[in-house]
Amino acid sequence: MSHPHPELSAPAALPKGGLRVIPLGGLGEVGRNMTVFEYDGRLLIVDCGVLFPEDHHPGVDLILPDWSSIRDRLDQVEALVLTHGHEDHIGATPYLLRERRDIPLVGSELTLALLDSKLREHRLRETVHHKVREGDRLKLGPFDLEFVAVNHSIPDALAVAIRTGAGMVLHTGDFKMDQLPLDGRITDLRAFARLGEEGVDLFLTDSTNAETPGFTPAEKSITPVIDQVFRESAQRVIVACFASHVHRVQQVLDAAVAHDRKVAYVGRSMVRNMGIARDLGYLNVPPGVLVEAKDLADLPPERQVLISTGSQGEPMSALSRIAQRNHNFVHIEEGDTVLLASSLIPGNENAVYRVINGLARWGARVVHKGNALVHVSGHASAGELLYCYNIVKPRNVLPVHGEIRHMLANGALAAATGVDNVVIAEDGVVVDLVDGFAEVSGKVECGYVFVDGSSVGDITESDLKDRRILGEEGFISVIVVVDSVSGKVSAGPEIHARGFAEDDTTFDEVKQPIIDALDAQLREGNTDSYQLQQTVRRTVGRWVSNTHRRRPMIIPVVIEA
Template sequence: MRVTPLGGLGDIGRNMTVIEHHGQLLIVDCGVLFPEDDHPGVDLILPGFGAIADRLGDVVGLVLTHGHEDHIGAVPYLLKQRPDIPLIGSRLTLALLREKFKEHRLRHTVELIVKDGEQTQVGAFDLEFVAVNHSIPDALAVAISTSAGRILHTGDFKMDQLPLDGRLTDLRAFARLGEAGVDLFLVDSTNAEVAGFTTPERDIAKALGSVLDRSRQRVIVACFASHVHRVQQVMDAAVAHGRKVVYVGRSMVRNMGVARDLGYLHVPENTLIEMRDIENHKPEDVVIICTGSQGEPLSALSRMAANEHPVIQLRRGDTVVLASSLIPGNENSVYRVINGLTRLGAHVVHKGNALVHVSGHASAGELLYCYNIVKPRNVMPVHGEARHLVANADLAVATGVPRKRTIIAEDGVVVDLQNGKASVVGKVDAAYIFVDGATVGDISEAALTDRKILGEEGFVSIVAVVDTRTGKVVSGPDIHARGFVEGDSVFDSVRPQITAVLETALAEGVDDTYQLQQVIRRRMGRWVNDTHRRRPMIVPVVVQT
């Protein structure tokens, strides 16, 4: 078998792995990565579809381990390239996807709903699904077997021994698969640096209750729109304190509606109210559950922090709970939101000052436990940044996996599993695919660099009209700036310099417009650097008469 990760190795997000056998492709997960500050104007980042763009006809199935955006968010974009790829996943995962398809105006009916413990064959691949505990119901690990060996992919998981839904990670199945022989173990690395065991989900109930006990006004809880377990805990705490609950945020309303319809979320009678009715209830009688725990600019919480939400205006004394952990790269956005909330008089409760969040990922103690019961022949850590992957590999080695059989890969690295040994055999392009509004894949790194320069340094435009017959500048140079300096008079000293270098170039026989523009760019660039120590984007225009 050939294993090629096209996302998720080096980032927290855009998870996607392609497994090949006998010319057939099986994909595991297809998620998005949310942009950081150095991706201006980008809405989403997709996995490296380009590596399999000419082989989509060989795809026999797409296995989805669970319903988080970093594992299913890119599926609509893949299906736009081949709409009939069979989707394989749990009931909740596929239901959440169907709602996404409505937004993308996609019709897709080729799907297989599977349960933990179930086995099925998809093309050349025998699949067995294993229950794993995570921060969303119905998460699955998947064992993939062919004549070339067996791969066990954990998906995102932890080993909560007191899960809210009573659904434990099936360690007996892990052990059984280990006894049968796991040739390559693909293991969630997100918490590999965290010692011990992840705190049980139910431990945060006390902290949520304490927040509601102290609050005399509205309580606003921000969490991921797919974190059904967290919403259930907030719902239970609100009911216990006699409060009504309102969802704010389109994805929150959509996902919780799906979870309730399928029986994964229990909502007591007369608990939910509509956002438009919120003013009809006393502040101390309301709990708001919203999106925006990662500081997403257009999320409900960010708009509240900026005092721009059309319905909900924060009041002094409101309490805001950030019931999630920081995804690496989002720190600045989250702290910006916290500061905005604080300025408006809200009391902000977060993981740093109260136990209002526990991770959905296995910590080092749990990973060691899994390595010991599975006893894999080869290990490839997945789902994490480089430091997480290395820490996970070190845990595997500590349990006896030979260092040479632990593969620390990055997106695009091609790994072959042959005769029980996994080895790196090459690399394919797995570069970011940027989504900018309705545009997919047409945003280059060069364009992002230009956007960053524009945002950080501003731009200067210079327009000059030259007569190539006389070798003179007949108009201009007219210089204007945006985001650089106030007032165009600051350029008075450089205008004669630009005229001089242009006329010198013309006298030397340079009559190509592009070359003349480069002459202007070099002169202006040196002047800006010498006088202002800045590097704005310089846009010269030369018109010939």
């Protein structure tokens, strides 16, 4: 199994007849999936998703893939292929289309419908679409695409086989092998086997659950648990799940009908996505079960069900506002039941537990994955991945979609089935398929691109570091006036602090050391304002560190009079 060296240089020119794979997101993290394929001077992009910020990304709304390495080649992009409709696979598409509006979009009916509503929000209406379904073939430039049905936690997911003169690539997207899916649409292993017989030169496989032994449980295994929650709940039931989890919403709707309850959606994305799924026939809404959220309060609590966003503890989500008791019309009462029908995305644990504690504080019974089988993964576990490797028998394997530990575990599974060449790459690491052999050829620039309000890419890691310091260590400002003629401090220092010590007298003992340090600089003829500010910063920083064991942000201002 080959591991990329951290000190890789930029890749050399792609050998004639070779295929280049450039992962720009999703390798080394769970989210912002994006992979670029280059052949014969043309590019094909598979997925363009977002990563949601964690606690160490203060003020950040979204994190995008970094496509700066192909920015000056966007005119060479044949299409953007979207494997399914989850945010971590489609969410960054509007930002890419801002840079080239006419990139053709390829995806299934539901995937493109979910994306369309997002594009309208970004005022991107005139886009080129290729709607495809399993079994379809589509030729775009030098890329011959074939689409294969795969089962996932959202309907209409597709794997894609990419045929070029360099060989065939099979990209699974996110998938699992539920043998009793709620919609009856299973992963097409017959197509996988057929492609394997033709010869898969490079197999890109979902790694998210590679560390989990066995097979991922079926979605149907949750139905009895949801039914039991409804049966045992004497008052209102609130179910929180992803706004795209059509299967889970279907189970809740069916349980509500069985227990004579009415259902309302809460959260803009939930209302929008479930409306799309219903209109396209992916969600069966029994007659009379759905009501407007504001009308639900007219019913007794034992007949109410709310389906809400916020299963990951997102601060502005409906469930978080309910837990904080600042939602417009939903207020937790003693005896309500809240069902968190989702897994915990790594990094979101603290936010989710804050919501659970907030709900429990108001008397709600909270049912979650930690105390009941209320969610199953949408990703293949180790047993399913082994099954796929034995069916496909690929020549080369590139694990994708997961943290480094997930990809290593996936690579080990491939090697155990006899795959001779497993390449472990991370974001930005370039892999070339030449003469049937895949190997790392270099690395392109590939950092995080932060979205902060309407600003895209203006926030840097340095800015986030400053924000973390402000939030954790506080802020000190120091204003000093120096007389350039006499060469002495003529006024100040005036010191103010926030988030550190609100009592300004705290700093009385450091004022004289600041004056002494500045006077010493001025006596030596150093009147450069930047150097004087650095003197103030060092003096205050050393005192604060020694006295208080803190490292606040220090903003010195030196004024010449």
